[in-house]
């Protein structure tokens with residue numbers, strides 16, 4: 039895991055743990071042993087630590103966080119690096135992150151290639167740098183930079199890292215040769231002043247103001263998240279406490295965060311994001327699919343979504359033909375795109391050169407003929423089925439046969455597009471703002487306005503959801519996406535059901551219908567674009583929203599017209615009705631096979647609706663609350679407020695099950711068992727696929743997948759499948775109520791396949807259990 043060699047008078051410690059050279063137990067051991075070996079070798083005058091392959095270590099091995107901790111601790115390894123009497127140089131390329139950056143801060147010198155990036159992304163995993171990073175970075179760069187890097191988790195370019203003083207030198211050409219030369223140049227120089235533990239934090243006299251301002255900022259910016267707050271506290275300790283005490287405090291805060299549900303949720307989100315890219319469908323998968331080349335694109339419609347999509351494509355460096363039906367709309371669209379591009383440059387989201395190039399890549403047109411050679415067309419016209427069908431008819435005639443014809447529709451059935459090339463027609467639903475959101479997906483949201491109908495205030499609902507960590511409440515989102523769009527969608531839905539919506543419509547398609555949006559629409563309140571919606575804005579298209587008494591009057595008039603008596607709705611109920619209806623819908627989506635894994639749904643929410651990562655996503659959140667409770671509350675709301683809570687059989691089965699792998703084990707803390715599945719194959723074997731995680735109560739997170747997959751083939755009946763913490767180690771217990779079978783976690787940790795046959799007696803029947811367990815890199819039981 040760490041390759042040791044000596045080049046001339048320099049010992050080279052190359053971390054070799056692909057893909058990202060994570061600092062696993064074996065790597066830490068290798069580094070510790072390598073430093074000891076080099077220190078003893080009289081030929082060696084200097085030591086280099088670097089990464090083999092694509093990167094310097096990109097951090098601790100996240101998969102190890104939930105396992106019982108194992109020595110050597112990273113901080114001990116670091117201490118031995120710093121104490122070395124021979125200069126140690128970190129030679130950095132790729133991404134030097136988290137524990138990787140901490141290792142480099144223990145080195146006496148740091149050099150890097152220009153393309154390298156450094157950072158402390160722990161905060162994104164619900165953690166803080168736990169191997170002295172919060173104590174050492176401030177000593178090197180001062181509080182403002184350290185606080186910014188540690189609380190934001192951002193990656194810093196090598197150029198900036200050099201400017202801040204993190205890097206001593208940037209090198210060109212071969213990194214190892216440059217590092218050897220550099221290491222030899224520092225041989226004999228005093229090392230004491232290079233040991234960060236002995237340095238004072240620069241600008242310590244301003245520590246109070248700086249840290250208080252940082253604390254206020256993170257509380258505002260990362261509402262509900264624990265890690266940024268603890269990061270500030272830990273960094274502050276670098277000024278307030280001596281080094282050793284600061285380290286102790288950092289370690290305490292790290293342990294506290296690591297045991298929290300938030301860290302587990304955020305780490306789940308990290309791996310879930312990677313899991314969803316490994317998609318698979320009946321006719322292919324990410325392994326077999328071949329990407330179609332897209333070199334030219336066209337966007338139809340220059341409204342809010344069309345212009346947003348054009349900016350997204352232009353920012354990716356793709357040429358865009360923008361088509362509208364008349365010159366006025368086209369010019370409006372071009373102005374919007376220019377303003378959005380300028381805004382993106384100002385926010386640092388798009389480099390100036392990309393924005394400048396975009397002006398040459400954008401071609402406006404009123405003529406469909408101009409689209410004949412493009413590879414990809416994205417239609418973003420009004421949500422009107424007749425109009426969309428007309429558009430697709432024209433595109434089908436004009437565009438080359440290989441062109442992909444996509445619709446940004448959020449609600450209409452893509453199969454109704456009626457072209458001669460259905461295999462080239464797809465839904466491509468962008469989330470607003472299209473140039474900013476990382477999701478291209480189709481998941482539909484909550485039914486919040488029901489609550490407003492009953493008496494809740496939209497501004498309070500938004501506040502509650504924003505306090506939970508959503509960047510925008512649902513009514514701000516509706517104003518952003520356009521109340522007119524919602525209005526058009528419901529008109530189309532009604533049309534497709536062969537009915538029309540009137541002032542009296544209370545049900546549509548058998549589901550409760552709320553007409554508040556219609557009343558706002560009729561008053562010309564179409565959302566941000568008109569300066570008025572649920573909120574009032576400082577100008578048409580403005581971003582500053584303020585509550586508007588006129589909107590409340592419209593809502594109140596609506597209630598009176600409908601004879602609805604206003605009632606009080608608690609914050610808890612607001613959250614439950616928002617979240618649980620989404621969870622129910624999520625299970626429905628799984629049941630219908632639209633998505634195959636709960637991770638798909640969680641990632642859609644994390645990136646489509648900027649759902650707070652510390653909750654992991656609605657499905658993960660549900661598993662923490664307990665499916666039984668979620669199901670009971672859904673039933674309660676369904677009975678008391680007949681909402682659009684389509685009954686999901688799968689959730690019902692899981693929620694009402696009191697035995698088998700779906701059972702909750704509160705005694706163990708929170709057990710993630712919502713993703714269990716059980717199937718029986720033709721041979722009569724029951725396959726149990728379960729994903730387990732235990733937290734707070736046991737003070738450890740045993741990983742839910744994708745950290746760890748356990749596959750158990752079980753013949754017979756399993757009542758309990760749970761993880762226990764014994765005196766010695768964690769173990770997995772399978773029991774049928776009478777007998778138990780135990781698997782020691784050692785076997786999992788070694789990532790080896792583990793086979794065990796055990797005989798059980800169930801009642802009068804004897805069953806044989808065969809367990810085939812595999813670690814993260816193993817494969818499924820056979």
Ligand SMILES: CC/C=C\CC(=O)SCCNC(=O)CCNC(=O)[C@H](O)C(C)(C)COP(=O)(O)OP(=O)(O)OC[C@H]1O[C@@H](n2cnc3c(N)ncnc32)[C@H](O)[C@@H]1OP(=O)(O)O
Nearest residue numbers: 057058060096097098099100101135136137159168169312
């Ligand atoms: C005492 C505690 C001390 C320190 C705490 C820490 O160090 S916490 C960890 C801090 N580091 C990070 O958070 C980095 C996380 N990784 C990334 O941001 C990206 O992976 C990275 C390094 C920028 C590379 O991105 P890229 O897009 O090139 O690859 P990808 O993300 O798909 O990752 C490739 C596979 O590597 C796995 N992986 C990445 N980082 C880690 C890690 N730190 N530990 C374990 N595994 C890691 C990732 O899951 C991918 O695996 P796959 O099986 O393909 O899903």
